[in-house]
Amino acid sequence: MTIARYRGRFAPSPTGPLHFGSLVAALxxxxxxxxxxxxxLVRIEDLDPLREPAEATGQILxxxxxxxxxxxxxxxxxxxxxxxxxxxxxxxxxxxxxxxCVCSRKELQQHSGRHxxxxxxxxxxxxxxxxxxxxxxxxEHNHWQDLLLGxxxxxxxxxxxxxxxxxKEGFYAYQLAVVVDDIDQGITDVVRGSDLLDMTAQQTxxxxxxGTTPPRWLHVPVIVNEQGQKLSKQTHAPALNxxxxxxxxxxxxxxxGQMPPASLAGAPVDSILDWGTSHWRREAxxxxxx
Numbered sequence: 001m002t003i004a005r006y007r008g009r010f011a012p013s014p015t016g017p018l019h020f021g022s023l024v025a026a027l028x029x030x031x032x033x034x035x036x037x038x039x040x041l042v043r044i045e046d047l048d049p050l051r052e053p054a055e056a057t058g059q060i061l062x063x064x065x066x067x068x069x070x071x072x073x074x075x076x077x078x079x080x081x082x083x084x085x086x087x088x089x090x091x092x093x094x095x096x097x098x099x100x101c102v103c104s105r106k107e108l109q110q111h112s113g114r115h116x117x118x119x120x121x122x123x124x125x126x127x128x129x130x131x132x133x134x135x136x137x138x139x140e141h142n143h144w145q146d147l148l149l150g151x152x153x154x155x156x157x158x159x160x161x162x163x164x165x166x167x168k169e170g171f172y173a174y175q176l177a178v179v180v181d182d183i184d185q186g187i188t189d190v191v192r193g194s195d196l197l198d199m200t201a202q203q204t205x206x207x208x209x210x211g212t213t214p215p216r217w218l219h220v221p222v223i224v225n226e227q228g229q230k231l232s233k234q235t236h237a238p239a240l241n242x243x244x245x246x247x248x249x250x251x252x253x254x255x256x257g258q259m260p261p262a263s264l265a266g267a268p269v270d271s272i273l274d275w276g277t278s279h280w281r282r283e284a285x286x287x288x289x290x
Contacts, residue, residue, distance in 0.1 A: 006038025008189045010069075011178065013045045014056035018063040019237035020248070020255075021193070021223035027252045027276070028220045028285070029191035030069055034273075035280040038189075042071035043181060046079040048171055059239070066242040067249055068269040076185070078177050085172040088180045088210060089133055089165060097209040098165060100131040113160035120159050133166035135175070135206055142201035147218040148282055149194075154201035163202050175199065179206045187215050194219040220285055223255060245269050249276070257284035 010026045012018065018026070033040040042064065044057055061075065092098035101119040108115070120136060136158065143153045165176035182190065197219045207214040240248055246265075249272045253260045258279060264272055 004186065004188050006033055006036040006189055007041065007185065007187050008033035008038060008191055009041040009043050009182070009185065009187055010064075011043040011045050011181075011192075012060055013047075013174075014052045014060055016053065016056055017059040017239035019239060020251070021237065022060075023063075023067065023240055023248055024223050024252045024255050025191070025193050025220060026064065026067075026069055027249065028218075028256055028282075030273075031256075031276050031280045032189065032191050032218065032282060034277040036189075039072040040069075041073050041076070041185060041187075042069075043076040043185075044078065045174065045177065046077055047174060047177055049079075063240050063242050066269075067240075067245045068273050073185075076181065078172075078181065081177065081181065082172065084180055084184065085166075085177055088176060092135065092165070092209060093133070095209065097136050098133050099136055101134045101162075101164075102129040102131045115159060120162070130168040132164045132168045134162040135165050135202070135209070137162050137202065137205055140201065140205065142204055144200065144204070144214075144217060146197075147189075147216060148285055149197075149219055152197070152200070152217075154198070156201045156205070161202065165206075175202060175206065179203055179210065182215060183207070183210060183212045189216045189218065191218045191220065193222045195222050218282065220256070246272055249273070257281075257286050259284070 008029050010029045012022055012026075030040050042061075044060070046052055046057060057077075064070070089098060099120050101115065102117050103115050103119060107117075110116075119134070137156050139156070139158050141153060141155045143151065146152045163173070163175040165173050167173055200217060204214045246267060246269055249269065250260050250264060253272075253276055258276060258281065260272070260275060264275060267275075
């Protein structure tokens with residue numbers, strides 16, 4: 001049996017420039033891939049044009065380049081993948097793994113997550129209302145081994161937890177697109193922030209419904225500010241200073257528990273990444289980050 005070569009990815013949403021928390025996640029995925037002599041890809045998750053400043057994608061790619069983090073294949077843009085996402089939805093609708101939903105968020109809240117229009121049971125509600133498409137989960141107590149956090153389990157409930165995969169506005173949702181692209185790009189390992197941990201069981205079922213084994217998972221702690229909030233655009237995280245990539249990388253290595261030596265200070269970016277690759281120990285990552 002042939003073991004697939006390690007293929008990882010970094011997939012930011014272009015809602016703003018990269019900040020330090022983004023760099024930590026990118027560096028963790030990059031070093032995990034390189035330490036396995038694997039490939040590392042960059043994917044831009046530009047699925048929601050209403051939340052994406054026009055300049056953000058360029059800023060992200062420029063920051064990655066400044067820090068020596070280059071994709072091994074051409075950068076993928078999800079905004080150019082609509083046909084693939086629609087094909088996946090068509091398949092899931094055909095197999096009964098997805099359904100149209102006309103229920104509003106308020107209606108679902110009023111009915112404790114149940115669908116008052118019987119959407120999941122094909123008892124179509126008002127046809128003059130816009131509809132989303134949801135993935136039809138099955139009741140499951142899902143178990144998996146996270147490569148950093150150890151044994152994990154999540155319970156998902158059919159209907160109550162069914163994720164939207166096509167929004168009423170016509171935008172393809174993250175939960176679908178990330179799985180479709182991971183399958184298409186042959187991603188074997190996903191290294192991402194622990195803020196996405198809760199999505200794992202749902203995504204696992206989508207992988208299965210599309211006929212594929214889920215990747216291995218490694219969830220790294222998110223970086224938080226002094227108030228304990230995750231660094232993000234919403235918490236006004238400052239953009240990375242691309243004029244100081246070496247300093248940023250060393251700080252990111254420290255945040256990942258890698259203990260770079262003082263002799264690396266002022267070293268070229270490539271030398272820092274080479275050191276990080278040869279000394280990478282994912283087990284050294286602290287389970288909480290500040």
